[in-house]
Amino acid sequence: MRIGRLAGATLALLLLAGGTALAKRVTVVPGDQPITAEIPGSWKVSEIKRGIQAKTADDEVYLWFESYRPAQLPTLIGEHNTYFKEQGVTITGEAKAREADFPTYALKISEYPAVYEKKPTVLRYISVVPKSGDLRHLLVSYWASLEGDKEYDGETNAIINSLAASYDAR
Numbered sequence: 001m002r003i004g005r006l007a008g009a010t011l012a013l014l015l016l017a018g019g020t021a022l023a024k025r026v027t028v029v030p031g032d033q034p035i036t037a038e039i040p041g042s043w044k045v046s047e048i049k050r051g052i053q054a055k056t057a058d059d060e061v062y063l064w065f066e067s068y069r070p071a072q073l074p075t076l077i078g079e080h081n082t083y084f085k086e087q088g089v090t091i092t093g094e095a096k097a098r099e100a101d102f103p104t105y106a107l108k109i110s111e112y113p114a115v116y117e118k119k120p121t122v123l124r125y126i127s128v129v130p131k132s133g134d135l136r137h138l139l140v141s142y143w144a145s146l147e148g149d150k151e152y153d154g155e156t157n158a159i160i161n162s163l164a165a166s167y168d169a170r
Helices: 010-016 018-022 070-087 146-151 153-168
Strands: 024-029 035-039 044-048 051-055 061-068 089-091 096-101 105-116 119-130 137-145
Touching: 024 051, 035 153, 061 070, 061 153, 070 089, 070 137, 089 119, 119 146, 119 153, 137 146, 137 153, 146 153
Parallel strands: none
Antiparallel strands: 024 035, 044 051, 051 061, 061 137, 089 105, 096 105, 105 119, 119 137
């Protein structure tokens, strides 16, 4: 998944990505100025403790959108570590991280080398930190098989770009 020019490519990706035409708008951070994402209609969306989970119908790609206060981050990461351990995912090295700065928020993208069922798997975290100190932060977690990562790349990019467009509209 390439996350560059997040907001600029939104319209083009939404028009070009096949499954996103029937997307459903989902609120990932509630409030007076909610943050939303466009999730393809074929994906399954469910509520979770701090937000929503979206996954492909074949369970090859999982996305979690979790709203949190900065002090909750260690607990949230601990919950993720426990979940992935229970699922049989093993992180095999240090994260590769990069950061990007936008007018209304900052992003930190961390990619972890990992294996699942003795095969490489894609494990990525995108931390969205609003520049206004009173707003909740957002952690977008991504877990996919290598095949699913390739197959759903266009749809996943469209989801992330729709999220960026929602943040940019603030």
